[in-house]
Amino acid sequence: MTQKVAVLGTGKIGEALLSGMIRAGWAPADLLITARRPERAEELHTRYGVTPVTNTEAAKTADTLILTVKPQDMGTLLDELAPHVPADRLVISGAAGVPTSFYEERLAAGTPVVRVMTNTPALVDEAMSVISAGSHATEAHLAHTEEIFGAVGKTLRVPESQQDACTALSGSGPAYFFYLVEAMTDAGILLGLPRDKAHDLIVQSAIGAAVMLRDSGEHPVKLRENVTSPAGTTINAIRELENHGVRAALIAALEAARDRSRELASGNNA
Numbered sequence: 001m002t003q004k005v006a007v008l009g010t011g012k013i014g015e016a017l018l019s020g021m022i023r024a025g026w027a028p029a030d031l032l033i034t035a036r037r038p039e040r041a042e043e044l045h046t047r048y049g050v051t052p053v054t055n056t057e058a059a060k061t062a063d064t065l066i067l068t069v070k071p072q073d074m075g076t077l078l079d080e081l082a083p084h085v086p087a088d089r090l091v092i093s094g095a096a097g098v099p100t101s102f103y104e105e106r107l108a109a110g111t112p113v114v115r116v117m118t119n120t121p122a123l124v125d126e127a128m129s130v131i132s133a134g135s136h137a138t139e140a141h142l143a144h145t146e147e148i149f150g151a152v153g154k155t156l157r158v159p160e161s162q163q164d165a166c167t168a169l170s171g172s173g174p175a176y177f178f179y180l181v182e183a184m185t186d187a188g189i190l191l192g193l194p195r196d197k198a199h200d201l202i203v204q205s206a207i208g209a210a211v212m213l214r215d216s217g218e219h220p221v222k223l224r225e226n227v228t229s230p231a232g233t234t235i236n237a238i239r240e241l242e243n244h245g246v247r248a249a250l251i252a253a254l255e256a257a258r259d260r261s262r263e264l265a266s267g268n269n270a
């Protein structure tokens with residue numbers, strides 16, 4: 001039997017997911033989308049051949065609903081959907097920081113909910129998507145969610161209690177690397193290199209390091225030691241990083257991100 005999947009609130013993340021699913025082999029005819037603006041729905045129809053529907057139609061007809069509106073729009077969307085979603089439909093939330101209990105309280109009793117925190121590399125099929133089951137989600141629901149988000153990168157299952165920590169690591173993670181590249185490019189300029197050349201040197205070094213980390217099976221300490229020769233250049237740089245407390249700063253930064261994720265999850269949007 002064909003499974004229909006609907007993406008509700010197809011913005012940047014929803015579109016990245018939709019396009020990844022089509023590249024991974026989903027038939028556009030089995031994909032429904034909803035958008036707030038008709039011109040956005042039409043754009044997605046033209047670009048991907050998917051069928052625009054209303055939120056209510058999606059709720060009634062899709063086997064799996066993927067909700068990718070902003071967290072602050074989720075309450076309104078659920079109010080609209082709740083009377084129409086049969087309790088055997090899988091509801092996947094892509095909204096940062098919204099707990100599965102938020103959905104379970106608003107949808108029919110027993111509705112399976114899976115929470116996913118992905119990240120912006122979903123746009124280039126290199127996402128890290130962290131998946132947690134709500135109270136009524138089964139192994140089959142988790143596997144189906146992995147299949148969908150596997151179209152745009154890697155997936156990892158964690159208990160929902162670890163979602164805030166994962167938001168700090170991988171949800172916000174790309175931003176830390178962008179920040180590092182920005183700072184290292186500034187250093188290149190200080191050392192007399194043109195900005196574009198400094199940028200290329202740092203970005204390619206980042207890609208090389210990332211592929212080695214992923215593919216070599218080596219611990220990061222070993223990989224760093226391999227480029228840290230006695231009385232060499234790298235150890236001089238490492239000493240400065242230690243002197244400036246960069247390791248401690250990173251630990252504190254990620255702890256702060258985790259704390260903010262907790263605050264947002266408890267409804268403090270200030």
Ligand SMILES: NC(=O)c1ccc[n+]([C@@H]2O[C@H](COP(=O)([O-])OP(=O)(O)OC[C@H]3O[C@@H](n4cnc5c(N)ncnc54)[C@H](OP(=O)(O)O)[C@@H]3O)[C@@H](O)[C@H]2O)c1
Pocket residue numbers: 008009010011012013014034035036037040055068069070071073076077094095096097117118119120171
């Ligand atoms: N971007 C990220 O870095 C990132 C990373 C991980 C997770 N997320 C999560 O992914 C979700 C989407 O983020 P995004 O960056 O893709 O946001 P986005 O581009 O603003 O996409 C959300 C879309 O939902 C539409 N929308 C809002 N209410 C709607 C409704 N009632 N019915 C139908 N469509 C509706 C919006 O329409 P309009 O265009 O008219 O506003 C918008 O196109 C968020 O919950 C976020 O927490 C984002």
